[in-house]
Amino acid sequence: MHVSIDSAVDELAHLPFPIPHECATVGDAVGAHVAWPAQFVVIQDEKPQKKKIVDHRNKIGLSSSVPRSLHLLYCYCKRALTDEQNLSLAFDHDLFDESSELFLHLEDIIPFYSLDPISANCIVVYMWHLNKKMKEDNMTDMFRFVNPHTIPYMPYVSKLYRNAKIEHLNERASVLAERLSVASTNQLVLVPHNVGYHWILTVIDPYKEMVYLLDSLSHRNRYNDWKYVVDMSVRLFNSNKERKGKKQAIWEVVKGPRQPDLKQCGFYVMRFMREMIEKNATGEKNSISSIFMKNEYSKEEIDEVRSEWAECIQDYIYE
Structure with a gap:
């Protein structure tokens, strides 16, 4: 909770x-x-x-509508893990340009199984899967990922915290700018971000100073704090690179598929990233907006993501 x-x-x-x-x-x-x-x-x-x-592991019945790989992973974790145990996943250096380790808990796996709101851990695991696919297809020079844990959402409920808020936003912008600084020319930076119980995807082309926003709940930019962070990060990127740059980055809100409920934003963010990488893998050089023409993803399309997520973890467990 x-x-x-x-x-x-x-x-x-x-x-x-x-x-x-x-x-x-x-x-x-x-x-x-x-x-x-x-x-x-x-x-x-x-x-x-x-x-x-009541043991929360016993609250969920096994469902025939869940992808088989996810069903098997859930059964394994229900048997093997307790509240004090977790799955330790070690990531290669090239995922976030540093060696890192993630601890996946039952509290992460159960919502993923149930199509409920998911954690940053779940999204990081899927980015890990996508990075592996990009290496297989020699596409790592096209996209770069930002770890959502490094730029967390932090609410401020009082005007008394205004100075602290600005300081915190600038700190987040500095972290994002460091990640932009290692991007190569024509490389897009994918930034999943939680704006407060809701996941969005921001795609940044730092050298062109273009920002694309994909929000499965809305087709307008409603997040002033996040816009401040991204705009500031682009300015810091230009400063670090000693580039003159524009006064402000250009934003484009991509009218992508809309989620059918209030729970699936994380799954949609993962599907957004998959679609972008997949389109580039097939050689389709369309604009980002032209990639997302559907009104909604089908259950089968979301289940593809869930199945790949589970298979990635299973391969790691049994390798």
């Missing part, structure tokens, strides 16, 4: 799910929303009753 931290009895207590580079303790998270284990959340005046706690 997501909880809002208004005050902390023990400010040095560690968060159960820390936000990398942002929040490590409860004190750090005051004024923000963070993930919290559902069994430790007491609703209103309800008294915690340990006997009523």
Whole structure:
């Protein structure tokens, strides 16, 4: 569950799910929303009753409509993992230009299985899969990924935090600018970003100072804070490269497929990235807007993504 931290009895207590580079303790998270284990959340005046706690792994029935590879992965994880155990995935240096490790928990796998809102961990795993495909097709010079964990969403609910907010936005812009700086000419940078319980995809061409926004809920740019971060990152990129550049990057909102509910934004972001890479692999040199002509993705198209995601993890487990 997501909880809002208004005050902390023990400010040095560690968060159960820390936000990398942002929040490590409860004190750090005051004024923000963070993930919290559902069994430790007491609703209103309800008294915690340990006997009523139900193992969340048993809440989901196996569904015949789930892709077979995902079904098998879920069954494996349900048997092999506990709340304290996880899947450790080691990524090659070329994914984010640094060697990294990701810990995939049941809290990541269960929503993915159920077509519920998914975590940044799930999206990183699919980027890992896409990067492998690009290496096989000699396409790594066309796209570069940004780890969504490095530019997390951080809400500010009070005007008292205005200075802190600007400082934080500039820090996020600096991180993004560093990633843009290693991009080569004509290479597009894919940036999945959570704007607050909703995933969007931003595609940046830093040398042309073009920004493409794909939002499966809306066909307009509604995220002023994120626009500030991206615009500032492009300016910092120009400064780092000693380029004059434009006063402001050019934004284009791509009218792509719309999700059928409020849950599938993460799956749509993964499908957006897949479509862009796939079109380039087949030699189709159309504009980004022309790639996304459908009103909605079919269940089969979303299941392709879910199946590839599960197969990528299974290959790693059994290799």
